[in-house]
Amino acid sequence: MNALPKKVKIVEVGPRDGLQNEKETISADVKIELVNRLSSAGFANIEAASFVSPKWVPQMATSAEVMERITRRAGAIYSALTPNMKGLEGALAAKADEVVIFGSASEAFSQKNINCSIEESIARFVDVAKAAKDHGLRLRGSISCSFGCPYQGDVPLDAVADVVGRMRDLGCDEIDIADTIGVATPRKTQAVMERAASVFRLDGISGHFHDTYGQALANIYASLEVGVSIFHSSVAGLGGCPYAKGATGNVATEDVLYMMNGLGIETGIDLDIVVDAGQYISGILNRKGSSRAGNAIAAKRAG
Numbered sequence: 502m503n504a505l506p507k508k509v510k511i512v513e514v515g516p517r518d519g520l521q522n523e524k525e526t527i528s529a530d531v532k533i534e535l536v537n538r539l540s541s542a543g544f545a546n547i548e549a550a551s552f553v554s555p556k557w558v559p560q561m562a563t564s565a566e567v568m569e570r571i572t573r574r575a576g577a578i579y580s581a582l583t584p585n586m587k588g589l590e591g592a593l594a595a596k597a598d599e600v601v602i603f604g605s606a607s608e609a610f611s612q613k614n615i616n617c618s619i620e621e622s623i624a625r626f627v628d629v630a631k632a633a634k635d636h637g638l639r640l641r642g643s644i645s646c647s648f649g650c651p652y653q654g655d656v657p658l659d660a661v662a663d664v665v666g667r668m669r670d671l672g673c674d675e676i677d678i679a680d681t682i683g684v685a686t687p688r689k690t691q692a693v694m695e696r697a698a699s700v701f702r703l704d705g706i707s708g709h710f711h712d713t714y715g716q717a718l719a720n721i722y723a724s725l726e727v728g729v730s731i732f733h734s735s736v737a738g739l740g741g742c743p744y745a746k747g748a749t750g751n752v753a754t755e756d757v758l759y760m761m762n763g764l765g766i767e768t769g770i771d772l773d774i775v776v777d778a779g780q781y782i783s784g785i786l787n788r789k790g791s792s793r794a795g796n797a798i799a800a801k802r803a804g
């Protein structure tokens with residue numbers, strides 16, 4: 502059995518991926534309070550904003566205000582999605598530390614999500630990537646549908662490897678292998694991660710798992726076995742992509758932290774503060790959060 506990494510980076514994506522799909526408008530004040538709570542929990546990286554068309558994703562329209570008014574923890578990275586130059590300009594004005602170009606390993610999903618082909622998206626990202634680098638920003642590439650697509654079904658390993666190579670050539674510091682619709686299972690996860698790692702350095706690869714079929718924690722463990730050491734998660738399991746119908750939220754941060762703590766893997770994050778943040782946002786959304794660990798810890802505290 503391979504040794505697991507001793508330390509991992511957990512990227513909290515709740516304020517962006519988690520909230521982008523909420524139907525009711527969530528105020529900037531609530532988003533700011535959520536980010537601030539998460540910052541105080543010790544995350545090294547929080548995905549806080551998305552500079553996309555407000556016609557496509559109305560919930561993210563307050564991103565500039567959120568970025569301006571959050572209290573930034575020294576040394577932490579606050580990331581923003583930037584699909585094009587207009588998005589990049591927004592991210593620069595908002596002083597994002599990292600910008601995220603987001604493509605897809607599935608042609609059909611690329612069209613639905615960003616209204617262009619994979620080829621066109623990569624061509625569009627060239628200028629975004631260059632401008633990000635020229636301004637000294639970190640650059641992350643996210644690859645949706647790396648394990649399956651809601652429109653085309655299976656996604657071949659070669660298609661994932663191809664986009665990983667293109668993101669690498671654009672100068673990405675980190676590349677997310679995303680299970681947008683949560684269909685991956687552990688052996689498939691290992692095959693995809695191993696293939697991605699044949700194209701890009703393993704310590705720059707992250708696992709972004711949605712939990713639609715309840716496989717996300719198992720897939721994270723499987724990724725750890727391959728040596729992946731960066732994972733995305735969402736407080737209270739918030740989320741879902743507006744262009745992946747039926748897909749549920751990301752794996753819940755509380756559940757990931759509980760597992761990492763049990764495995765003795767260092768995260769630098771205070772689980773109790775994350776549980777409070779999860780209870781806070783679930784209260785605002787007026788529903789029970791989907792984190793099993795978060796709900797169990799909250800229930801235990803309440804006696």
Ligand SMILES: CC(C)(COP(=O)([O-])OP(=O)([O-])OC[C@H]1O[C@@H](n2cnc3c(N)ncnc32)[C@H](O)[C@@H]1OP(=O)([O-])[O-])[C@@H](O)C(=O)NCCC(=O)NCCSC(=O)C[C@@](C)(O)CC(=O)[O-]
Nearest residue numbers: 552553554557584587588603614615616643645679681742
């Ligand atoms: C990419 C576009 C813009 C193309 O959309 P388009 O309609 O092809 O673009 P356009 O250039 O023709 O522009 C149309 C309008 O949008 C405006 N516009 C154009 N760009 C921007 C911008 N950056 N910020 C603000 N406004 C913008 C532009 O100014 C124009 O405004 P109008 O003249 O009609 O008033 C659109 O498809 C879009 O915004 N898509 C975003 C989709 C999205 O955010 N999806 C969710 C995030 S991805 C995700 O969740 C997956 C991930 C990352 O988590 C990983 C996983 O799990 O898979």
